[in-house]
Amino acid sequence: MTSTEQPLDGIAAQVAAVFAAGMDHVPFGQWLGLEISSIEDDRVTMRFEMRDEFVGNSEINVLHGGIISAALDTVGGLAALLGVLSRAAERSEDPPSPWLSTIDMRTDYLRPGSGREFAAAAFPLRVGRRSVVTRMELHNESGDLIAVGTGTYSVP
Amino acid sequence: MTSTEQPLDGIAAQVAAVFAAGMDHVPFGQWLGLEISSIEDDRVTMRFEMRDEFVGNSEINVLHGGIISAALDTVGGLAALLGVLSRAAERSEDPPSPWLSTIDMRTDYLRPGSGREFAAAAFPLRVGRRSVVTRMELHNESGDLIAVGTGTYSVP
């Protein structure tokens, strides 16, 4: 399911492996079909292409808000996992279970979601023992910023 | 697409008609398949059933967060439309174009989305000339409150 553009090392590889294995249990995630593009430093980027079923307004052919939120939530969750695994490694602690869940999330829909291909990126703003806050953003292939989000995730 | 449980009058019927006609242009909305259950006073309720593709964790068979957000956003948009049409009627003004768009939205995921059938309900908190704020909530058939949301919608 994940096809990273370049080999990932260490914690980045763990995040990708958790995502790949986890997708087996996430039918809606499979339907969405997001792929990891890169995991660098504290930033995760995923990609997906426009599909007919993703459209929210077929007269102007733009992404539905629900697809945008789902993409931001997905990449935010991976950035939260990356943050949690990095924190555990820095402190030489055992990593927690990788099943972070979204506590709450805000999405700001900035521009119509036009495009053929989209990049959803995220990074953690704060990694705590109990919760992680992440920032997310969605661009199209022209670099237009379509939406941003902020999410709070629960550490198991 | 919409199958209301009882005949709707006046503004409620307009909202249902806008939704029914609009769905022709919303492929992702068709895929979701939400139906209007009732429009009473200032409250819109929609329903949908669990489907395999909606699942976010197949080990415990719960809704994906993206489906929850999409359902809340949809019913919030209809409640915003209801508010805008009611406001125009009260003031004897021409109704604006029915194409409200979501400016921003917060979702709080309160409990795992278990259930066979779900009710998404919404009502406007404030109906302004330029924007409408709505509250949304999602229950399952046992009455468990699964998620709540708050959305701000732009009036065209």
Place this chain on the structure above:
Amino acid sequence: MTSTEQPLDGIAAQVAAVFAAGMDHVPFGQWLGLEISSIEDDRVTMRFEMRDEFVGNSEINVLHGGIISAALDTVGGLAALLGVLSRAAERSEDPPSPWLSTIDMRTDYLRPGSGREFAAAAFPLRVGRRSVVTRMELHNESGDLIAVGTGTYSVP
């Protein structure tokens, strides 16, 4: 600092005592001067009066948004504490330290904050082991809904 209108029992009394003792260490809270009006079931209500320094627009004499947010955050924190203490009591667990901190909060400013006296009320939507989500609302003495909020609080 707190002057409840009626005697509080059990957990409600504990919440009031924590608030009263805690205020000694919260200079901005003292400056705001919110008082607990009632703690019933899972709902906390606080009150405060308009003061010159609270005004955000002296031409129309309304509360500043910062005062509104601070009031909602305060009452939300007490509702979160109430939820946490109630949960511990139901489970016969030791209560956690009462120092909940706000992780994130959304405020929706619905109407101008006109009035002489204001009631800020809150209740928990979900009480978890690590975080609590609360809903808050602010009314004036005429019953106008001025603002609502949703907050996520961290359990120590």
Place this chain on the structure above:
Amino acid sequence: MTSTEQPLDGIAAQVAAVFAAGMDHVPFGQWLGLEISSIEDDRVTMRFEMRDEFVGNSEINVLHGGIISAALDTVGGLAALLGVLSRAAERSEDPPSPWLSTIDMRTDYLRPGSGREFAAAAFPLRVGRRSVVTRMELHNESGDLIAVGTGTYSVP
């Protein structure tokens, strides 16, 4: 009230003038005492110093969350005004009335608000005809990121 570190030109000077004149009608804003540090490109930065009444926990001497939210809301409103005036200038349109009001705002409290001096900065994410979305952040003098926010403002 505003003491900018360097002379401001054009639209930046207009924003500073609106703020200076507006403060006469904002008692709580005067009490807070935020000053504009710089307005460059699309970014507004304000500063304020720790004061005894701003403290939310006197045992660790940190800012109260209400002060943090009020500072973010203030600088977000100025960034929204900057965005609105810039948009009008680009389109050779008459600028709207400068009285933007906050529709909704999310604050994420990331770290304890320790410090002697704070910088609140903001920039618009989207400038529309009816609403503006801004991002805000608060740093202390050591460069620690204390809080971030996202706000939606109404254009009159």
